Amino acid sequence: MYNKEELEKNKLEVGKIKKMGRSAIIKLASKIASDNPKSLLNNEDVIVSVWYNDIEVKVMFVDRSPMRYLSYGSRYYYEMEVSVYLDDKRSLTGRIIDNPDKKDNFYHGETYLYRSTEEKKKYIDYVIKLNNSNKNSFPIDESPVVVIREKEKYYDIQIGMNYPITYKIDKESGKIYDFEDLYRDFYPTPIANPVKPIHPGGEWKEMKE
Numbered sequence: 129m130y131n132k133e134e135l136e137k138n139k140l141e142v143g144k145i146k147k148m149g150r151s152a153i154i155k156l157a158s159k160i161a162s163d164n165p166k167s168l169l170n171n172e173d174v175i176v177s178v179w180y181n182d183i184e185v186k187v188m189f190v191d192r193s194p195m196r197y198l199s200y201g202s203r204y205y206y207e208m209e210v211s212v213y214l215d216d217k218r219s220l221t222g223r224i225i226d227n228p229d230k231k232d233n234f235y236h237g238e239t240y241l242y243r244s245t246e247e248k249k250k251y252i253d254y255v256i257k258l259n260n261s262n263k264n265s266f267p268i269d270e271s272p273v274v275v276i277r278e279k280e281k282y283y284d285i286q287i288g289m290n291y292p293i294t295y296k297i298d299k300e301s302g303k304i305y306d307f308e309d310l311y312r313d314f315y316p317t318p319i320a321n322p323v324k325p326i327h328p329g330g331e332w333k334e335m336k337e
Contacts, residue, residue, distance in 0.1 A: 130183065130328050138183035138329070141214055145185045150178050150335050157187035157210040160218050161241045173244060181329035185212045189241050195274045197248040197255075201229035204242035227277040227284075252276060255283050258302040265304060266293065 130138070145153060154176055158165035168174050168189060175190040189208045196206070208222035224239065255276050256269045268274050268287060277284040281300075287293040295307040 135183060135328070142180060142183060142185055144214060145212055146180060146335070150337055153178055153185065153212055153335070154187055157189075157212055160210050160220060161187075161189045161205075161208055162243065163238070163240055164243070167243055168241065174241070178335040179332045180335055181327060181332050183329035186210060187212060191242045193242065193244045194272060195252050195268070195276065196225065196242055196244075197251045197276045197278070198225065198227035199278055200227060200280070202227050203237075203239050205239060206242050208241050225275055251278070255285075255297065258283070258297050258299075259285070259304070261302050262304050266295070 148156075154169070155165065158168045162168050168176065173191060173193050175188075175192060177188045179186050179188065187210045189205075189210070191204075191206045196204075198204070203224060203226035205220075205222040206225055208220055211219035213219075225242070259265050259268050266285075266287065268285065271287050273288055275286040277286070279296075282296045282298050285295050285297060293307075293309045295304050297304055
């Protein structure tokens, strides 16, 4: 919780940050979101929005690449919130996809927003070709969300995020195995959204310009 003095201080800081303008705020946040900040700007695969309330300003980055390739030992955000401050303090949260190379899932280095590259696209095209060489294979090139994790001897395929279908493709033979659709006959009971605690800064508003 914030005390009265902290709330007043944050309100003043929010006012100063807002005066910087939307573009400047995004550029500041993008330095935390990516090791190549310019790649996030004016990119059709990245949705960027700026939000504020009385005591905080944040930038949301969402990667919407339909297919994501993860090399061995890699780790990325695919949704990220970066809180913006006037000093060098950094704060970020988000949703992560990874391909750990160790059982303890320990990762060294910075974690940035996933970005598509020409090299990753080559791997994706190759995996699609392997996948489609199987009769009655799942059409991953037509699926809305696919994560490809490269392992030593196979590619681990994940289709969907919340209730995924998973299987493996052998690197040498191209054969599909270990197909799992755990939620094929699962029909979740509708549950009311939990009541979220009221943010001390009040309602979030989007900065359009």
